[in-house]
Amino acid sequence: MERSRVPAGQRPQPPEGTPIDPTQFAKDMTTQFRQRLSTRRMNQLSSLAQARTSSPARPLVGAPQSPSVTDAPPSYSSLRNIPLVPQAPHPSDLRSLRFRNQLHMLSETPTNWENPGLLDDALRAVPTERIYAAAEEQSQVYKAQAESLGKAPKWTYADCVIRALMTWFHDSFFEWVNNPPCSRCYAPTVGLGRTPPLPEEQARSAGMVELYQCSNAQCQGLERFPRYKDAFVLLEERKGRCGEWVNCFGMLCRAIGARVRWIWNPEDYVWLEVWSEYQQRWVHCDVTENTWDQPLMYTEGWKKKMSYIIAFSSEGAYDVTRRYVRDQKYANPRNKCPESVLLHILAEIRAKRRARMTKEEKFRLQGEDMREERALCACTIQAIISGINNLSIDSLLSGAHTTPRSDIDAQKAAERAAENAQSQRVHRSGESRHGSPRNQQNPQDPPR
Ligand SMILES: [Zn+2]
Known part of the structure; x- marks a missing residue:
């Protein structure tokens, strides 16, 4: 029994004088030959793989580490990042660390709505x-x-x-404001840039004030436009741009008892998602456009390119980009940190938000996270299928891509966006809420 556990190649030679069993000898020799051949092939493969890729091949996470001749299996670049495992940013990776700080800061926005007393008060305005x-x-x-x-x-x-x-x-x-009109003579104003907030403006959550001057030569009065961050202050101000609209409306959704998420993207636009108990899913909700459940309106409608779309709520943070960007032509590069680091950061935020929750609550939310992940995967699969459907035989034969037929969702989104653009032109001339205002008089001012 002991003998069978020893690898054939390392089998001890019989002591001298013992008669050699020719069958056993042939068997041992064959095994040794096969092993050497296999070692040589593995060495050749690994040197080929190393030559093909500049980055060193790394084993798949979770794969058993076999005591093989080489530590590096052949590199399959398409599988290199699968499965993606959350990874903390390296202390020397300043870019990732900056993005981490930014996401942690942004994640605070919807938590500022969680004030039961103020929410009750807010409902009085509705x-x-x-x-x-x-x-x-x-x-x-x-x-x-x-x-x-x-x-x-x-x-x-x-x-x-x-x-x-x-x-x-x-x-x-709520009123949309680009350049506030002069409060003395109501003439249009011209942007002068930013100025620090006065103590009373700062006390009311203004981090920055935009300064405007009256265009009327006889007046030339200065107009201040503080950008308030507190949703409850905005309830009194009732004016602003996309950021203020979404912040105040998100708080009112909470006041009325809805579960709500604040959706951020670095391409300077924000909106909300509201939980539909009936449909058991998060529904896109853009208050500045008064649109509901039109997640493709930004890409297919506005032709906007986006990189990251992150949902923040009092219950955590989630990357929902796949719901909104379904075609690669609308995808901006995601280069603020490695994808595995983004997973880590979002998990960190979720853990922070859920730290005081009961076990049952955490478990329920984890189940919800998993169902959402499946739904987002379905978005990707749907996009791939629609991409395949849009390929025509002619384009395949000629090797060229014709303009794809847009799917029904995309068509609807485009029509809806066109309608909205039309209605907006009617009651707010010279104004765009798409993050790039037309006739912008003060390019320094962020549209949010
Ligand atoms: Zn004036």
Whole structure:
């Protein structure tokens, strides 16, 4: 028994004088020959692999480490990052560390809404009866439509409440401001740049103030536009740009009892996602455009390129880029940190937000995270299938790509965006909320 455990190649030679078994001898020689051949092949493969790729091949994470001749298996570049494992940024990787700080800071925004006393107060600014009535009416329409088709309604009353709240906020509550008009003579103003906030402005959460001058030669008065960060201050101010709109509306969604996420992207735009209990998913919600469940409006509609799209809430942080960017032609490079480091940072933020939660709550959220991950994977698969469907036989034969037929979602998004652009031109001339205002008089000022 002992003998069989020793590898044949290392088998001790029989003591001198012992008669040699020719069959056994032949067997041993064959085994030794095979081993040498295998070692040589492995060496050749690994030197080939090293020559092909500049980066050293690394074993797949979780793969058993066999005591093979070489530590480096052949490099399969497409599999190099699979599975992706969260990795802390290296102390010398300043770029990743900067992005980490930025994400941690941004993640605080939706936590500022979590103030039960102030949320109750905020609700006083909302004509709740009017909103509930509008929601009831809309949900009855969905119900009737669904009954006539023999299907389940698309949205329920709770979803309609958020939509009615958004329409009220958009149409009659919050004002969009590019250049504030002169408060003395109401003439248009010209941007002069930024100035530090006064103590009272700072006390009300203004980190920065934009300064404008009246264009009327007889007046030339100065106008200050503090950029407030506190959603409860914004409830009194009722004006601003995309950042202020989304911040204040997100807080009101919380006041009305909805679960809400603040969605950030570095290409200077923000929006929200609201949880639909009925559909069991996060729904895109853009209050500055009064649009609901149109996640492709930025790429297919506005032709906007985006890199990272991160959802922050009081319950954590999640990379939701795949929901919004489904075509590579709208993807900006993601170069603020390695993908494995981004996973680590988002896990850090989730752990911080969930630290005080009960075990059950954490478990429920983890389940939700997993379901969302599956949904986002489905977005990618759908995008790939749609890409394949859009390939025509002619383009394949000629090796050229014709303009792909856009899918129904994309068409709808484009139509919706065009409608919105039209309506916006009507009531806010010279104004764009896409992060790149037209006729911008002060290029230094961030549109958010
Ligand atoms: Zn004036």
